[in-house]
Ligand SMILES: Nc1ncnc2c1ncn2[C@@H]1O[C@H](COP(=O)(O)OP(=O)(O)O)[C@@H](O)[C@H]1O
């Protein structure tokens with residue numbers, strides 16, 4: 001599935017003194033199977049943007065095409081689109097509501113009118129996909145789980161709809177390093193093995209640099225930068241200006257380069273940095 | 287009772303024996319002044335409910351924090367960090383063991399008023415901490431509750447806003463500020479109480495990079511310039527490198543304590559706890575393994591650039 005945004009503008013509370021132009025002329029195509037990260041300061045419009053991708057918000061102007069069909073069209077089946085485009089909200093654990101983990105994850109499939117056997121199959125699969133053991137958690141109240149576990153339950157609820165696109169709005173905020181690592185490993189696996197298209201909203205440069213294939217940088221509701229991580233992180237000054245900065249390893253390479261060392265700057269991971277520095281030191285000796 | 291309220295001295299022996307580089311403490315030693323202990327825990331255990339089957343949220347916590355120290359507490363989700371932090375200002379009281387703040391036992395209710403003035407808390411979500419419609423009123427809320435004269439309140443608010451760099455926003459509505467600005471206002475609200483100790487529970491978890499930098503710079507300045515004791519809980523390892531001391535918790539216990547440089551060299555143990563060294567330290571460790579000479583004092587990008595180019 002392919003989503004195209006054409007000249008999207010969105011204004012909150014238009015015509016009131018509280019009017020906010022949250023999105024301004026956004027053009028973006030999300031291709032089947034890609035891994036896109038949306039980055040930007042708080043308030044730059046990231047959450048507003050992703051809520052357009054599954055028709056939760058209707059653009060004030062502009063068009064959204066899903067597989068070529070305009071979804072702002074009256075006849076568009078928004079239910080179907082929301083099933084195919086799974087959105088995990090920011091702090092999704094605040095939105096759990098059911099008595100048991102099972103009931104919470106089953107809520108979506110149930111509303112699709114699936115038979116009971118298929119529902120339970122999907123719930124089980126979804127819980128496993130997020131690294132929870134169904135036998136252990138299914139009958140528990142979601143509110144007795146830890147924060148990290150609650151977030152996984154929320155993600156299972158989205159996956160149980162078997163979406164084609166998975167949109168995650170700052171999924172790692174507040175998780176400990178281990179929880180974060182596991183969550184991203186699961187997302188990467190869903191992307192690679194299940195072929196899900198992933199749209200990741202984040203303000204952590206470290207998290208997106210080594211995984212996303214493309215980055216979209218928002219500021220004040222407009223697209224400021226767009227490209228591969230290597231292209232975007234080349235412009236350190238611009239990122240700094242937007243309040244974002246570089247991943248630590250990239251920053252280090254930029255600084256070494258500025259100090260006259262011959263090193264590449266498209267480096268995002270510790271391993272890549274190590275190799276580049278070892279090469280630099282080797283070169284010096286010779 | 288009098289006996290129990292006696293302030294303790296910091297455990298110099300521990301420090302001298304292990305030769306820890308606690309910048310502050312060394313300063314104390316060199317200057318020959320005796321550090322004053324602000325927080326002390328002896329055998330503290332805590333359960334949220336008095337039922338038998340429930341496990342301990344804290345067990346056997348022994349801890350001593352000196353005035354002016356910058357302590358970072360790390361640990362996985364659910365390891366007891368927030369529970370411990372709430373003991374530092376008597377929001378929670380030990381189920382067993384003893385806790386002193388500024389020499390006062392937290393188990394004695396008559397101390398609570400003073401303890402909470404002495405040790406102020408800032409929480410993760412800035413939106414839950416806003417109580418008023420302008421920044422100024424928000425910061426004045428605490429001192430007003432102390433029943434201080436209005437001139438004194440005005441002065442404290444002014445000073446607190448100045449310290450966190452938010453004076454220009456005094457008449458703004460707090461809910462329209464950025465996350466980093468909201469947290470600075472929350473910190474100013476605590477400062478207006480003239481605390482000796484500032485406890486921050488994941489204050490940067492919800493902030494973007496600029497917001498995080500703003501908050502961390504403010505906190506570092508408070509510690510260095512104003513001499514306020516800082517206890518910072520975080521999941522960002524980079525934030526721990528500025529500390530005098532790192533404390534790591536797991537399953538309600540303190541499992542590691544030491545200077546940042548010493549702590550982050552213990553890569554395997556950290557990994558077993560589900561934690562990482564900050565990226566730069568991890569890189570330094572890997573370079574060291576590959577035979578490059580890098581002293582353990584390298585903790586930041588600046589340190590490493592200097593080391594490689596100096
Ligand atoms: N429900 C809302 N009503 C009014 N303004 C809003 C609402 N949600 C967001 N905004 C405003 O729209 C802008 C973009 O917000 P948002 O999309 O949440 O940004 P981000 O996710 O990047 O932090 C901000 O200025 C924000 O204050």
Ligand SMILES: Nc1ncnc2c1ncn2[C@@H]1O[C@H](COP(=O)(O)OP(=O)(O)O)[C@@H](O)[C@H]1O
Nearest residue numbers: 146334343361362363364365366367368369370
């Ligand atoms: N209000 C509460 N009631 C019961 N148990 C709690 C409560 N708050 C925390 N706990 C439990 O206490 C333990 C420590 O939690 P907490 O101090 O919040 O950890 P951390 O801050 O390190 O994530 C966890 O097992 C948690 O489930």
Ligand SMILES: [Mg+2]
Nearest residue numbers: 046047090169
């Ligand atoms: Mg958002």
Ligand SMILES: [Mg+2]
Nearest residue numbers: 367368369487
């Ligand atoms: Mg906590």
